[in-house]
Amino acid sequence: QKEVEQDPGPLSVPEGAIVSLNCTYSNSAFQYFMWYRQYSRKGPELLMYTYSSGNKEDGRFTAQVDKSSKYISLFIRDSQPSDSATYLCAMSGRGYQKVTFGTGTKLQVIP
């Protein structure tokens, strides 16, 4: 079993839809939770970052962490075609130098 599980998709939604992306994990030592967005033929870029449990909102994006269930989510409101990319969840423990990634979910937003 992988430390971090993520549905690879692909996920196809119409423009304006609310998108929900999720990851589960098994390592209870994880404390830092991130979402990276990767466009085709580009490197991943940090989208959202949360520490421990709770919610964090940034514009159309909301990250949620539920440490009791070992479950994290990224919500995208009013999705746009420019949101079409692969979304990778990532997490690390206190030392935070070793970041473990999920396999990524490919999202396509159709105009």
Next chain:
Amino acid sequence: DTAVSQTPKYLVTQMGNDKSIKCEQNLGHDTMYWYKQDSKKFLKIMFSYNNKELIINETVPNRFSPKSPDKAHLNLHINSLELGDSAVYFCASSFREKLFFGSGTQLSVL
């Protein structure tokens, strides 16, 4: 001005050859990494250097040798390339847990 830059962007080579990928960051970060991304987009850490010192060495074949001449540079040399080495290799630097990636080197071994 590119924050993390790696060269070359594409590398096509024959099995058995030796090749190098170079990486430079101008963010002033102390820690740099090499990650490997396979065809299914799975991103796996290979090496991590902190201020020129190796701190993470995942189970990577000895044919892969990283070198950090200073904290702004981290190069990756690969000996005796194999078909299974074909992947996209990403260099990254970090500030705490936040990673900043280069644009990747797509390595194709024929």
